[in-house]
Amino acid sequence: MATDKGKVKIEKFDGADFGFWNMQIEDYLYQKKLYQPLLGKQPEGIKDEDWALLDRQALGIIRLTLSRNVAFNIAKEKTTLGLMAALSSMYENPSTSNKVNLMRRLFNLRWQKGASVA
Numbered sequence: 001m002a003t004d005k006g007k008v009k010i011e012k013f014d015g016a017d018f019g020f021w022n023m024q025i026e027d028y029l030y031q032k033k034l035y036q037p038l039l040g041k042q043p044e045g046i047k048d049e050d051w052a053l054l055d056r057q058a059l060g061i062i063r064l065t066l067s068r069n070v071a072f073n074i075a076k077e078k079t080t081l082g083l084m085a086a087l088s089s090m091y092e093n094p095s096t097s098n099k100v101n102l103m104r105r106l107f108n109l110r111w112q113k114g115a116s117v118a
Helices: 018-031 048-064 068-073 080-092 096-107
Strands: 002-004 007-009
Touching: 018 048, 018 080, 048 080, 068 080
Parallel strands: none
Antiparallel strands: 002 007
16 A cells, blocks of 8 residues: 555555455555445444445445456456455465466566576
């Protein structure tokens, strides 16, 4: 999470380092008081319309921090909890898609002239 003139910037999640991105997005949602949809339960005393709006706001912020390729894979998710569960199952656990992403990154590594190998 970087700051630029008082604004917080979260790098777009491209499938790499889900744990770090997840920590950043959770911290950001807590900072903006949009964390309740992450818990998945509508608190007592909040109207259904207000809950739907809160969930949609959190969902929108999360989607804005996803790369195009990642967003395409979760486009059908309509709730914050569903979106985070889908992302977790795709990128946190050792799954086929996660392994493919890691292999793609490995195969595309390039040595730069004058750079250290270690």
